[in-house]
Structure formats: structure tokens, C-alpha cells
Amino acid sequence: MLLERKKIPTWKQIRSTPKILSRRENLLLKILLSIIVLSFAYIGASFILNRTQLVAQSGGKYTEGSIGTPLYLNPLFSQTSDIDNDISSLVYSGLLKYNKEQELVPDLALDYEISSDSLIYTLTLRQDVYWHDGAKFNADDVVATLDAILDPAYQSPLFLSLRGVEYQKIDPHTLKFSLKKPFAPFPTLLTFGILPKHIWAEIPAVNWKLVEYNRKPIGSGPWKFDSLEKDKKGTILSYTLVRNDNFYGERPYLEKIEFRFFANTTDLTLAIQNGTIDGINFLPQKEQDSIRGNQHLITHPLSFPQYTAIFFNQDQNNILQNKTVRQALSLAISKQKIIDYALEEQGKMIDNPLLSLGPQTPSDSYDPQKANQLLEEAGYQKISQQEYKDRQKKQAIKQLRTRMEKNFAAKKDSEKDKTLPAALSDKDPKNIPDQELEPFLENSATPSISQEFFREKDGHILSISLTTVDHPENKKAAELIRDYWEKIGAQVELKLFDAPKIQKEIIKKRQYEALLYGQNIGLDPDPYAFWHSSQAKDPGLNLTSFADKNADKLIIDARQNQDLTQREVLYKQFLEILSGEIPALFLYSPTYNYILSNDIKNFDIDHIVKPSDRFNNLSEWYIETKRVWK
Incomplete structure (x- = not known):
């Protein structure tokens, strides 16, 4: 046993080993020892990696940039501004909300019941909801919010959609809504944010847009106001929200969200490129080239229920009363080329206003030869x-x-x-x-013109004015449409207006012959506001003054039917009538591109109804991670 023990070298002998080995032997020994250490390290790391996984961890801040500045962070007024609506949707909760699949799910309401005649909706409210200042939420807050919406003195954009709805508080946690007629999409109207009665009840209507609560709101949502930064002129430069740790629903991983506001797209794109911000709410197509190729950024293309069409106003131009002329104008246009040129391929072709009911891949009906033939048949002869x-x-x-x-x-x-x-x-x-x-x-x-020929009938030139918003995408599309129509002999005048003027003056007074414009139809396909004859005048959105008794009946019957399958049948019949009359040319549905840093994990949205819907799975976003055992 003693001899065996002596064969084991002592620590002193081990330390002396390099002295008795040659230089080459020492080098080989060091290499061998390094391999042994690295092997054990690899085995250990592999063991840990194979038996653990990365998971989201609470923490981190997301910073988003946008053009503009917030004005009214109040759900009664925020619908007219994307920035206001973005922030308001995070601070305030609605009775119902949309999840990331765009399914209508409970929020402040636990559930709701519909009466057998589809006229009464009874909502049961949550009892674990607190406002950001600690006060408890109840049915009185909902009633007070509805009172303000339906009082014309407050001038809320929500007034028109909820007008005629009756509501009643049954108890502190139960509400009843009563309708005069069945209206299947009614639940979709209940996603607006609810205001705290104890904050707003004592403020006169004339002062609602003036109070500090529009800048520093108190809501019940997953995010609450933290701070804002202004410049010397009072312009808001940044706005910060913090996580509401007392939120009744799923709590977000992120701790803070900061919105930074820029005066122009140049500064905005520079900020995303140098990492000052993590995302951009919207970037015009002409600016997107500047960030292409940046490996730290991901562009998420989101489908959007908005369509762009040419709306014919036959009251402003007698030529457009001829359906054959409208058909010829339709055949003269290549929708795909407009998408490729004006949208830079960021959109899809459509052939009707109810996007979910159209064919998956509509065909481009471009046929200039047929268009010329139809104009000849309509009596419009060529002149040089x-x-x-x-x-x-x-x-x-x-x-x-x-x-x-x-x-x-x-x-x-x-x-x-x-x-x-x-x-x-x-x-x-x-x-x-x-x-x-x-x-x-x-x-x-005595014009200097390049158009090869024109068309004339009974001494009148085939002449049309095309009106649109003075925006790069619309302008490029309008110029291409003008070129197409000139090639079949139409004289076309382009009229460009800024967005406020085109909404408040041109559309309101229906002062256009052909209008290139976009409409957001929302998630429910109900076309009442856009195509029912009663909506032909402002504030209705029937931009062509389309009127057809059979179409009106189909629209009414569909919106009163709770059966989705039956509604779809009725809507398809309506689309057949619309397609036969050609009151408008339906061109494309644009893609909404949302730009995010690849540091932001678990963004899981592919379609939205309004821009703020990109936050529908915000509670799942994360930056920080940690390893846990599987």
C-alpha cells in the first residue's frame, strides 16, 4: 500500500513538472490541458443550454417615433388623430376590445348577453378594476362616459355611431343597452375608452378640451401616464407611459413606453438608424428606401381594411351618368401597375369595397382596346x-x-x-x-398638349376632373390614372388638396367629379355608412350618392341579422348590384408597414383595423430575457 501511495505525485512534484520537461513537452502539456478545460466547459455549457430555455423577463423600455404631437389623449376625441388614438388606447380600457387575432373579447365587461329579438344587450362588468389614481371602477363611469358622448355639447366623433342607443345602469356592475332595431355589429361599437366619472363629472363641456387631463390622463388601462417633455414653445417632444402594476388583466413585460415626436421624416429616419428609437408608427413609402438593408430593423407588413377607389359624382358631371363611359374608364386602368408604381408593390388589388368577401386574387380588368370600343359605342368619336x-x-x-x-x-x-x-x-x-x-x-x-387624340360627342369634349389628397402616394396614382384615361381620349384635369381641406370642404360639399380617396371600413363588413342611400349627404360617407332600393334593403337586412353566414349571402347580393352599376372603381388596399428594432421580441400581429391595433399584443412584447430550467 505504501508503494502504491508513492506512485501518486505530490502537489510539489506537479508544480515542478515544467522544470523537468522540455520546451516542446511543456507546449504539448499546455495544449492538452487547454483542450481538457475547453471540453469540460463545452460539456457544461451544452448541458445547461439543453436543459434550460430563454424566456421573457420583466423590464426594458420601448421607444417609438412619429411625426406630429399629441393633442387630446381622451377617448371621446382621439379618433381624429393616430397619435392621440395610439396613446389613448393604452391608457384607457373599453367595455370590449380586439385581441391580436382581431377577435372581439371582453375587457371591462366580463361578458354580455343578447336578447332573443336582438334588441337588448346586457353587460356584466368586472369588479376588480381600479383607476390609475386608486378609485374603483363601476357602471357609473360607463353611464357618465355615454352621457358625454351623446351630448352634442361635447362634440365627440363617437356621437353619430351611438346616436339612438338607450342605456341603463341595472346595478353597480350591470348595464343594459336597448336598440330600436336589430343591429348585428353593435358590440363592435363598445370598444371606446371609458372615462372616470369622479374626474370628469364636474368639468363643464366647454372646458373638456382645455383641461390638463387631456395631457395627463387617468385611465384604467395597462399603461399610465408618467411624464412628458416640452420645448420652450410648449410643443410636446416626448411622452412616457409606465406599466400599471395594478392592472386587472395580463401585465406587460415592458416597464416603460416612450413616444418621441419629430417635425419631419428626415429626423425620424435618422433616429431609427442610430438607435435613438426602437420603432416608427408609420413611415411614408418614399422614405422607406433609406432604412432598407438595416439588419437591426424589421418591417412588418400588416393588412389593413382600407380601400382606395375612384368615386364618381354623377351630379357634378353629366358625362359620368353614362354607365358605358364609367365602364370604359374602368377598363382603361391597370390596377396592378398603379400598385407597383404608386405603392411600390405595398398593397393588393381589389374589386369591391367589402374586402373580406372578394376573391383572394382579383384579376386586373385592364383592357384599353375594349375601353375605346365602348366609348365609340357610346357616341364619343375621336378628334385629332x-x-x-x-x-x-x-x-x-x-x-x-x-x-x-x-x-x-x-x-x-x-x-x-x-x-x-x-x-x-x-x-x-x-x-x-x-x-x-x-x-x-x-x-x-391655345394649349401645348402631348395627348394624341380626344373624344367628342354632340359638341362636348369627354372631360373629367380627378380630385385627390396632395400626398405622394395619391398624387402618383392620380397621375397614372390621368395618363390611362388620356390614352382613350379623355381630357383630365388633376385637382390636389391637402387632407383637411378635402375633408372639410370638397367631400363635405361633394364638390368633385371623380374622387380618388381611401375609406377604412372597419372589421365588420357593414357597408351602411358608405353605400346606403341615406348616407349620400354629409356626414354620410356615400361619396357617389349611390341609390338603389334593392341594395338599401339588402344592407338593412344584413345589419339586422345575427347569423354571419346569412349576412354574407346578403352582402354578396349587394355586391352584385354594386358591380353592375359601377358607381366607383375599386383599385387597391394598401399595406401598413410597421418598423421595429429586432431588439423587440414577440411582435405577433399580421392585420389591423386601425393603426393603434399594432399594440394589440403589447403585453407579450419583451426585451429582457433570462434562462430557466425546462
Whole structure:
């Protein structure tokens, strides 16, 4: 045993080993020992990695950039601004909400029951909800919010959608809504945020938009106000929310969300490229090239229930009353080329306004030859470019002679036309031949044009004005549409307006002939607001003044039917009528591109109804991770 023990080297002998080994032997020993250590490290790491997994951990801050600034963080007014709606939807809770699959699910309401006649909806409210200031939520808050919405003095955009609905508090945790007629999409109206009565009840309606609570709101949602930063002029530069740890629902992993506001897209794209922000709520297509190729950014294409169409206003242009002309204008356009050029392939082709009921891949009906044939059949004959110029000149000379005649007959100086050229102001037009008047014609009367030919019927040129929003996407699409229509002989005038003017003046007064415009139809396919004849005037959104008794009946019958299958049958019959009448040309549905840093994990949304829906699974987003045993 003693001899065996002596064969085991002592620590002193081990330490002396390098002294007795050659340089080469020492090198080999070090390599061998390194391999042994690395092997054990690899085995250990593999053991841990194979028996553990990365999971989300609470913590981290998400910073998002956008153009603009918040104004009213109040669910009664936030619908008119994406920024307001984004933040408001995180701070306030509704009776119902949409989940990430766009399914309507309970929120402040635990559940609801519908009466057999579909006229009464009874909602049971949660009893574990607290406002951000610690006060408890109950049915009084819902009633107070509805009172404000339905009082015209508050001027809430929600007024029109809820007008006529009766509501009653049964007890502190039960509400009853009563409808005059069945309305299947009614639950979709109950997603608006609820305000705390104890905060807002004592504030007069005239002051609601002035109070500090529109900047520093108190809600019941998963996020609550933390801070805001302003510049010297009072403009909000950033806005921070913190996690509501007293939230009744699923608590988010993230601890903070900061919204930063930029004056222009140049500064916005620079911020996402240098990592100052983690996401962009929306970036125009023309700016997206600047971030392509950035490996730290992910562009999430989201489908969006918005369609863009050309709406024909037959009351403003008699030519458009001819269905054959409308059909020809439709066939003259390549929808796919508009998507490729104006949207840079960020959209899909459509052929009707109810996107969920159309074919998966609608065909492009582009057929300029057929379009020209239809116009010939409708009596619109070709005239050459020179014939068109001669015609325009002849009309201009006739108009000039009329002005001269009135001027020559005027007895008082105050009655004379001061805009006439001095050389013509006192002359009798009967004594002047046409060729002597030509030098005095305005440039518009002798146009320089590149259009090959025009069309004329009964002395009237086939002429259309196309109106749209002065936005890069719309402008490019409108220019392409103009080119298509000119190729079949139509004279087209483009009219571009900024968004506020086109909404408040042009659309409100229906002052357009053909309108290139987008409409968001929402999740439920109910087309009442857009296509029922009663909605032909403002504030209705029937932009073509389309009126058909059978179509009206189908729309009403469908919205009163709770059976989704039967509603779909009725809507398809409505679409057949709409397709046959061609009141509008349905072009495309754009894609909403949401840009995020790859540091943000578990974004799981593929379709939205409104931009704020990109946050529908925000509670699942995370940045921080940790390892746990499987």
C-alpha cells in the first residue's frame, strides 16, 4: 500500500513538472490541458443550454417615433388623430376590445348577453378594476362616459355611431343597452375608452378640451401616464407611459413606453438608424428606401381594411351618368401597375369595397382596346390633337367676342370690363376678324398638349376632373390614372388638396367629379355608412350618392341579422348590384408597414383595423430575457 501511495505525485512534484520537461513537452502539456478545460466547459455549457430555455423577463423600455404631437389623449376625441388614438388606447380600457387575432373579447365587461329579438344587450362588468389614481371602477363611469358622448355639447366623433342607443345602469356592475332595431355589429361599437366619472363629472363641456387631463390622463388601462417633455414653445417632444402594476388583466413585460415626436421624416429616419428609437408608427413609402438593408430593423407588413377607389359624382358631371363611359374608364386602368408604381408593390388589388368577401386574387380588368370600343359605342368619336386645339381656340374667340360686345355696349365707365386688353376695350367686335383676336387669347385657350387624340360627342369634349389628397402616394396614382384615361381620349384635369381641406370642404360639399380617396371600413363588413342611400349627404360617407332600393334593403337586412353566414349571402347580393352599376372603381388596399428594432421580441400581429391595433399584443412584447430550467 505504501508503494502504491508513492506512485501518486505530490502537489510539489506537479508544480515542478515544467522544470523537468522540455520546451516542446511543456507546449504539448499546455495544449492538452487547454483542450481538457475547453471540453469540460463545452460539456457544461451544452448541458445547461439543453436543459434550460430563454424566456421573457420583466423590464426594458420601448421607444417609438412619429411625426406630429399629441393633442387630446381622451377617448371621446382621439379618433381624429393616430397619435392621440395610439396613446389613448393604452391608457384607457373599453367595455370590449380586439385581441391580436382581431377577435372581439371582453375587457371591462366580463361578458354580455343578447336578447332573443336582438334588441337588448346586457353587460356584466368586472369588479376588480381600479383607476390609475386608486378609485374603483363601476357602471357609473360607463353611464357618465355615454352621457358625454351623446351630448352634442361635447362634440365627440363617437356621437353619430351611438346616436339612438338607450342605456341603463341595472346595478353597480350591470348595464343594459336597448336598440330600436336589430343591429348585428353593435358590440363592435363598445370598444371606446371609458372615462372616470369622479374626474370628469364636474368639468363643464366647454372646458373638456382645455383641461390638463387631456395631457395627463387617468385611465384604467395597462399603461399610465408618467411624464412628458416640452420645448420652450410648449410643443410636446416626448411622452412616457409606465406599466400599471395594478392592472386587472395580463401585465406587460415592458416597464416603460416612450413616444418621441419629430417635425419631419428626415429626423425620424435618422433616429431609427442610430438607435435613438426602437420603432416608427408609420413611415411614408418614399422614405422607406433609406432604412432598407438595416439588419437591426424589421418591417412588418400588416393588412389593413382600407380601400382606395375612384368615386364618381354623377351630379357634378353629366358625362359620368353614362354607365358605358364609367365602364370604359374602368377598363382603361391597370390596377396592378398603379400598385407597383404608386405603392411600390405595398398593397393588393381589389374589386369591391367589402374586402373580406372578394376573391383572394382579383384579376386586373385592364383592357384599353375594349375601353375605346365602348366609348365609340357610346357616341364619343375621336378628334385629332389639332382639331381639339382649333376647337378650343374657336370657343375662346367666341368668349372674347362676348366680353367685347358687353364692353362696347356699356354706357358707364364703371360697367366696362377692366380685364380686357386696352387695344380691345373700346372696339366693336363685329368689325374685327378672328385672326386679329388670336394674339389676345390666354395661353389656356391655345394649349401645348402631348395627348394624341380626344373624344367628342354632340359638341362636348369627354372631360373629367380627378380630385385627390396632395400626398405622394395619391398624387402618383392620380397621375397614372390621368395618363390611362388620356390614352382613350379623355381630357383630365388633376385637382390636389391637402387632407383637411378635402375633408372639410370638397367631400363635405361633394364638390368633385371623380374622387380618388381611401375609406377604412372597419372589421365588420357593414357597408351602411358608405353605400346606403341615406348616407349620400354629409356626414354620410356615400361619396357617389349611390341609390338603389334593392341594395338599401339588402344592407338593412344584413345589419339586422345575427347569423354571419346569412349576412354574407346578403352582402354578396349587394355586391352584385354594386358591380353592375359601377358607381366607383375599386383599385387597391394598401399595406401598413410597421418598423421595429429586432431588439423587440414577440411582435405577433399580421392585420389591423386601425393603426393603434399594432399594440394589440403589447403585453407579450419583451426585451429582457433570462434562462430557466425546462
